[in-house]
Amino acid sequence: MTRAASVVEPTLRRARLGVSLIFMTNGILIGNLAPRLPDIREGLDLSYGGLGVAMAMWPIGSLGLGLLAGALIRRFRSSRVAVVSMIASALAMLMGGSTSSVIVFGAALFVVGVTDAWVDVAQNSHGLRVQRLYGRSINNAFHAMWSLGAVLGGLMGGLAAGMEVPVRWHFVGMAVLVVAMNLVAYRLLLKGPEPQDIVEHGADEAAMPHASRLRRMPGRLWLVLLALSLIAIGGGWAEDAAATWSASYLRDELSASATIAALGFVSLQGFQFIGRLTGDRMIDRFGQRAVARAGGALVVLGMGLALAFPSVWGTIAGFGAAGIGIATIIPGAFHAADEMPGLKAGTGLTVVSWLLRLAFLLSPPIVGLIADATSLRVGLAIMPVLGVVVFLLAGVMAPRKHAPSPSPAPL
Structure with a gap:
């Protein structure tokens, strides 16, 4: 092993861990929401159809403003966009779980949809950077970490629902966990400017x-x-x-x-x-x-x-x-x-x-x-x-x- 390889390899391992943490927190977010939707629906006094319309605000946000992801990554780099957007998504989810207003809940889900789309492109863009330097396919492993995060989030949400923890306080704990994990992840990610071809490829997926x-x-x-x-x-x-x-x-x-x-x-x-x-x-x-x-x-x-x-x-x-x-x-x-x-x-x-x-x-x-x-x-x-x-x-x-x-x- 050359001296250069011995220096780069730990950096890549740390970056892979950092991307994995972001993917995991993205899954944790939706995993915590899914078991609490019956409680949220009852608290907002919504029918099934009303809940369905409110939940549609998530993809509306994603489709409406998700196209800005590429420009944001070119301006601020994928590492920053992924982490900041993930933190903003967790805080918006907390706002949605803490409100008694249907309008505020729908607006919160709209923000979650926008930031989730930005996270999706940014985490994949950074994952592609890491994969290219690795020289072999590791992208499926990142998506597996999303599924693992969703499982962990679902178990957290189910336990909180079974213990009748108020949705607001449950989501406070979830937000603290997501923010802490992303702050750790940011320190592990690759430094330097974003390769242009990866930015364009990642942005095109959301366009x-x-x-x-x-x-x-x-x-x-x-x-x-x-x-x-x-x-x-x-x-x-x-x-x-x-x-x-x-x-x-x-x-x-x-x-x-x-x-x-x-x-x-x-x-x-x-x-x-x-x-x-x-x-x-x-x-x-x-x-x-x-x-x-x-x-x-x-x-x-x-x-x-x-x-x-x-x-x-x-x-x-x-x-x-x-x-x-x-x-x-x-x-x-x-x-x-x-x-x-x-x-x-x-x-x-x-x-x-x-x-x-x-x-x-x-x-x-x-x-x-x-x-x-x-x-x-x-x-x-x-x-x-x-x-x-x-x-x-x-x-x-x-x-x-x-x-x-x-x-x-x-x-």
């Missing part, structure tokens, strides 16, 4: 599609991009359903305790974490097409059986099956879109990413309105329906790559 690029796309490519978008939406809708509605469904319709009700979200995120750790090996062995089809089938079977034969533990198991099923669906759809022949770099990824964000905007109000008209059980039935869509459309994804024939073993 609206560029009209100048899209007008020249032939119809066949549009159909493939639409199929990949629906696959990503199938995974995203399941994740959003667990975050927004699983605790309410388990508490209100299946009479679970507040702590047990948190396990629906924890189950999905926990098994998604496992799926992300093992997903790359599965894709290398069987191909993205087969893995996506199996994932869609798991969502159909898991949530289909759970909704057809409702029980507390069956529903928790169903969310777990959905979690491992969707683990690689969104990254796989993004990867397939980014590598589509005939498109400029980033165009396919941008289209699929933007349509997925639009689906996150529509998901909470649609499920909420269906729940008001019928029940949450019926509203959640969209999950297995979209699992069928994933299964049927997975043919647009890459099959298994044939490995080269092994060389003869030496005598």
Whole structure:
């Protein structure tokens, strides 16, 4: 090992830890919110549809002002944007959990949506810097840390709900933890100016599609991009359903305790974490097409059986099956879109990413309105329906790559 390598390597390890901490706190934030949504809904005296509309303020903020992420990173660097935005997001969540006003709650979620979009681009941009210097893929591990943070946050939220800790004081503790972890993370991150190509790539992931690029796309490519978008939406809708509605469904319709009700979200995120750790090996062995089809089938079977034969533990198991099923669906759809022949770099990824964000905007109000008209059980039935869509459309994804024939073993 050279002297230079011995100096750089500890710096990279620290930077990797710093990025991992930011990803984890991003998951902790939503993990703490999910189990407390039934209490927040009751405190604000909202119907399911009203809660769904309020929750839609999150993606509205993300879509509306998330485009500023690239400019902020160019001006202030990804490390600063990620940490400051993460701290601002935690404080906005605290404001949302401390209010008795629906308007203030919606405004707080709008700010959370804006800052969450900035964190998303900045943490991925900095993670790409670290990955490039590492010389090998470590990005999936960062996203696994997000899932781990969501599990930890869900357990924290479930415990606080079971102990009947007021949402305000629960979120004070959550905010203190998130702020402290990000202050530690900032000291570990890479120094110096941001590489321009990484900034542009990260910003493009959060951007609206560029009209100048899209007008020249032939119809066949549009159909493939639409199929990949629906696959990503199938995974995203399941994740959003667990975050927004699983605790309410388990508490209100299946009479679970507040702590047990948190396990629906924890189950999905926990098994998604496992799926992300093992997903790359599965894709290398069987191909993205087969893995996506199996994932869609798991969502159909898991949530289909759970909704057809409702029980507390069956529903928790169903969310777990959905979690491992969707683990690689969104990254796989993004990867397939980014590598589509005939498109400029980033165009396919941008289209699929933007349509997925639009689906996150529509998901909470649609499920909420269906729940008001019928029940949450019926509203959640969209999950297995979209699992069928994933299964049927997975043919647009890459099959298994044939490995080269092994060389003869030496005598």
